[in-house]
Amino acid sequence: MNKFVNLTLAALFIFPFSTKADTDLTIGGRLQSDYLWVNEDVLNHRDGYETRRARLYLSGDIAEDFDFKFQYDFVGDGEWKDAYFGYSGIQNTYIQAGQIFEMVGLEGYTSSKNLTFIERSLPVAFVPDRALGVSATHWTENWMFATGYYGQNLRDTSSDANGFSARLAWSNRSKNKVLHLGASFAQRSPDMDSYRARTRPETHVTDTRLIDTGNLTDVDNYRTNGVELAWVEGPWSIQSEYIQQSINRNSNPNLTIDSWYFLGSYFLTGESRNYSHKYGIFSTLTPHAESGAWEIGLRYSEMDLSDNLILGGKMKNWTFGLNYYLNKNSKLALNYIDSKANNNVIRDNPKFLQIRYQYVFKL
Numbered sequence: 001m002n003k004f005v006n007l008t009l010a011a012l013f014i015f016p017f018s019t020k021a022d023t024d025l026t027i028g029g030r031l032q033s034d035y036l037w038v039n040e041d042v043l044n045h046r047d048g049y050e051t052r053r054a055r056l057y058l059s060g061d062i063a064e065d066f067d068f069k070f071q072y073d074f075v076g077d078g079e080w081k082d083a084y085f086g087y088s089g090i091q092n093t094y095i096q097a098g099q100i101f102e103m104v105g106l107e108g109y110t111s112s113k114n115l116t117f118i119e120r121s122l123p124v125a126f127v128p129d130r131a132l133g134v135s136a137t138h139w140t141e142n143w144m145f146a147t148g149y150y151g152q153n154l155r156d157t158s159s160d161a162n163g164f165s166a167r168l169a170w171s172n173r174s175k176n177k178v179l180h181l182g183a184s185f186a187q188r189s190p191d192m193d194s195y196r197a198r199t200r201p202e203t204h205v206t207d208t209r210l211i212d213t214g215n216l217t218d219v220d221n222y223r224t225n226g227v228e229l230a231w232v233e234g235p236w237s238i239q240s241e242y243i244q245q246s247i248n249r250n251s252n253p254n255l256t257i258d259s260w261y262f263l264g265s266y267f268l269t270g271e272s273r274n275y276s277h278k279y280g281i282f283s284t285l286t287p288h289a290e291s292g293a294w295e296i297g298l299r300y301s302e303m304d305l306s307d308n309l310i311l312g313g314k315m316k317n318w319t320f321g322l323n324y325y326l327n328k329n330s331k332l333a334l335n336y337i338d339s340k341a342n343n344n345v346i347r348d349n350p351k352f353l354q355i356r357y358q359y360v361f362k363l
Helices: 002-018 122-126
Strands: 025-039 048-063 066-073 079-087 093-100 131-139 143-150 162-174 177-189 219-233 236-249 255-267 293-307 310-325 330-342 351-362
Touching: 048 079, 093 143, 122 219, 122 236, 122 255, 122 293, 162 219, 255 310
Parallel strands: none
Antiparallel strands: 025 048, 025 351, 048 066, 066 079, 079 093, 093 131, 131 143, 143 162, 162 177, 177 219, 219 236, 236 255, 255 293, 293 310, 310 330, 330 351
16 A cells, blocks of 8 residues: 555656646556576575566656656655756756666666566675765767765655765767777675675576675675676677676775676677667667567576685575567567576585566556
């Protein structure tokens, strides 16, 4: 019931703006439904059905150069995702205030609707989530730059963690060709001087984290540095990122942990990945034919959470993906994941087969 109360309050808050003659309202959302089969090795993994995302949003223009977006996810106990106001009155610049995404990394900032694989790769465990803050994005023909200052997420208003981030990307584009290079930086001062890094094996259905630093105390701040590369030529594409975290502690030794991935994909039906140079990310694909589009992909990723006396473990994943885009709104995805992890106590090599149906709509 609280979910519907929250959404109703948002609608009542927005309604006065919607009475303006120049207001343009959009209602949209997404549903992502998954099913996972697991071939277990040592540890137990949850399998079966999961509704990964069930989101509804309302967006529109308040007045000239001002807009808003409120998005709610009904999965689990429910939570607000996007909840911000934006200003576009400065040429080639967009300013946001509210709960927004920190623009760290290529895959981390790319929408879940437009990923090559069902879940993002291992390095995204280091990428900050949405948070309350203010950000500015500026772009030219070949460059984009984004920066912002952020606090807590709406789902945890008791936390007073804060920090800033920045991302710079360059792209060279022509018809069905893209070369993208980028780098990002983020720094956070955590609440209660504690921090933890851990990850699932690139499927969200299982609750088992194969590698985990545990709760690190005495943390003054942690810094996230990343570099990114993407190349598209016709139906072919490659993409890679390396992300490193430096955990700075007051009395105990500092730590450095890192992760990276490399992926390639190919459209059997001749399509090409769409790219948005304003934000330096990949966007929605529209199949060429009414029969839809087929894509295959292969990804390798690694993560190392061990340094000094912290033995968080290491993980290596291979993921094969097959995507069928029925149309612009509907997509079927199949992933096979071979995960190898060593947490310094247990070596585990589970294998996962996951299928997803995705439906996206906008009215």
